[in-house]
Amino acid sequence: MAETRVRWWHLPLRIVIVLAVVALCLTGWFSWSVQASRLPDRIPMTGNMMDNMTGDMTGHNMQHSQQNDVSVTSLVGPQSGEPNERFTLVAQEAQMRLSSGATVNAWTFNGQLPGPELRVHQGDLVEVKLINKLPKEGVTLHWHGLDVPNAEDGVAGVTQNAVQPGESFTYRFVVKNQPGTYWYHSHQASQEAVEKGLFGALIVLPRDDSFTGKDIPVLAHSWPTKEGSYQQAFDTFDTLKRLAVQPGTPVRLRLINTDSLPINFVLSGTSFKVIAIDGTDLHAPTELTRQRLLVAAGGRYDIQFTMPDTTVSLDWLQKSSKVGLLLSRDGTGNAPALADGPVFNPATYGSPQQTPFSLSSHFDKEFSLVLDDMYGFYDGKMASLWPINGKVFPNTPMLMVHEGDLVKVSFVNRSWMDHPMHLHGHHMLVLSYNGRPVTGSPWWVDTLNVAPGESYEVAFRADNPGIWMDHCHNLNHAAAGMILHLAYEGVSSPFEVGPGTVNQPE
Ligand code: C2O
Ligand code: CU
Numbered sequence: 001m002a003e004t005r006v007r008w009w010h011l012p013l014r015i016v017i018v019l020a021v022v023a024l025c026l027t028g029w030f031s032w033s034v035q036a037s038r039l040p041d042r043i044p045m046t047g048n049m050m051d052n053m054t055g056d057m058t059g060h061n062m063q064h065s066q067q068n069d070v071s072v073t074s075l076v077g078p079q080s081g082e083p084n085e086r087f088t089l090v091a092q093e094a095q096m097r098l099s100s101g102a103t104v105n106a107w108t109f110n111g112q113l114p115g116p117e118l119r120v121h122q123g124d125l126v127e128v129k130l131i132n133k134l135p136k137e138g139v140t141l142h143w144h145g146l147d148v149p150n151a152e153d154g155v156a157g158v159t160q161n162a163v164q165p166g167e168s169f170t171y172r173f174v175v176k177n178q179p180g181t182y183w184y185h186s187h188q189a190s191q192e193a194v195e196k197g198l199f200g201a202l203i204v205l206p207r208d209d210s211f212t213g214k215d216i217p218v219l220a221h222s223w224p225t226k227e228g229s230y231q232q233a234f235d236t237f238d239t240l241k242r243l244a245v246q247p248g249t250p251v252r253l254r255l256i257n258t259d260s261l262p263i264n265f266v267l268s269g270t271s272f273k274v275i276a277i278d279g280t281d282l283h284a285p286t287e288l289t290r291q292r293l294l295v296a297a298g299g300r301y302d303i304q305f306t307m308p309d310t311t312v313s314l315d316w317l318q319k320s321s322k323v324g325l326l327l328s329r330d331g332t333g334n335a336p337a338l339a340d341g342p343v344f345n346p347a348t349y350g351s352p353q354q355t356p357f358s359l360s361s362h363f364d365k366e367f368s369l370v371l372d373d374m375y376g377f378y379d380g381k382m383a384s385l386w387p388i389n390g391k392v393f394p395n396t397p398m399l400m401v402h403e404g405d406l407v408k409v410s411f412v413n414r415s416w417m418d419h420p421m422h423l424h425g426h427h428m429l430v431l432s433y434n435g436r437p438v439t440g441s442p443w444w445v446d447t448l449n450v451a452p453g454e455s456y457e458v459a460f461r462a463d464n465p466g467i468w469m470d471h472c473h474n475l476n477h478a479a480a481g482m483i484l485h486l487a488y489e490g491v492s493s494p495f496e497v498g499p500g501t502v503n504q505p506e
Helices: 010-037 190-196 475-479
Strands: 057-059 085-097 103-109 118-121 125-132 142-144 168-174 180-185 199-205 214-224 230-234 241-244 250-257 263-268 273-277 292-295 300-306 312-316 324-328 365-371 374-378 381-385 397-401 406-413 419-423 428-433 447-450 455-461 467-472 483-488
Touching: 010 374, 085 118, 103 190, 103 214, 118 125, 180 190, 180 250, 180 300, 190 214, 190 475, 199 214, 199 250, 230 312, 250 263, 250 292, 250 312, 263 300, 292 300, 365 397, 365 419, 397 406, 406 419, 406 447, 447 455, 467 475
Parallel strands: 085 125, 118 199, 214 250, 241 324, 365 406, 397 483
Antiparallel strands: 057 397, 085 103, 125 168, 142 180, 180 199, 214 230, 250 300, 263 292, 263 312, 273 300, 312 324, 374 381, 406 455, 419 447, 419 467, 428 455, 467 483
């Protein structure tokens, strides 16, 4: 029998061949993954109407609308009638300056940064005309936290097409019984649009407004400067802003987080009350001192105090820079010592009050959403992904409901970042936090910060038919697919999102 001679180069050759095959497979898998992760050109915004078991979640892009569906375009506010308030917002580019002198190549409404403050009263018929004078980008107006009819919600590709340069669009809605603090922003390419300035405060006053003190909206934002840095600021004040307030004056600060990360605010120099969260008053709020107020990205806290004889300051807690608001009799003086402390917990603040439903209610639908992180491919790029139940848009679940359903949603965050979950068109009552029932005031939210390791149960009544976004308001996460939709049975949308359309809502 002839002996097979093993030549010295046989082993290396085999290794090389094996490595080559492995490399080929990896490249193949990589380019397949890149391709497979590309978003379809056009994604219709209609849920699966057929398969609608209790609590069933069906994916996006499942099938087309049915003949007898109601179109979102018919779910409008009053088309006739003289509005109580009428505004025009013109989206336009402008070079703006922060108080430090830093420049922002901004996208503005009416050349203002932030956009004009819109003040309306509950029950008002409001008409807002949006005119787009940006050179290339589409724009919409979304009324963050206001529960308007679906067609007025301003989400590109869901409730309308993005308004193109040179075009305009008119929104009309009656402000519901929800006096409080809201904000508006573009919901087309919102990640970039909000960062560059297409937002403003939206304040709803009670019908019989009796507040005579100082009412101060504070829009906290990180501005991208021409110099390449991000400047944290209250409005456009990235340095200390001084205000003169007479001692004895009631002061209401409306803290609005327009950033993508939670903001820790600290109020020093006086005790205060948190009187409202996300536009809803809290019941029997008590005096606080030395608390850190963590406001979700997109969320709002209203705080109130009586101006003392000494100075009061509001700080944005952070490592560097000194952003703040300083109140004193004549606007001068030094800031009081920082009254930092434990993080304020709304779950145990104030006292309980009758709510339309509670933990012990019977729920028509129950959904469970697990927020996670993973590294993967999205729209042809390697990216950090923030999946919901293991999926990113358009494969995320669609929450299908019937009008009138009582819906419970639980959130669990298994990832390492905060996810401020924002539901359009509805307010969610927080039922439990980390497994413990809420014991304080009823706590209604439209934007709930779910921090790493936290879990929440919330509930809402499905009383506003349409197709609604439900997404993370860290707009970078949303742009990477951390969005889903709440869809009512029998409602469909003629709009589409995707690279082949004018609509990229995030
Ligand atoms: Cu502040 Cu989907 O919105
Ligand atoms: Cu997120």
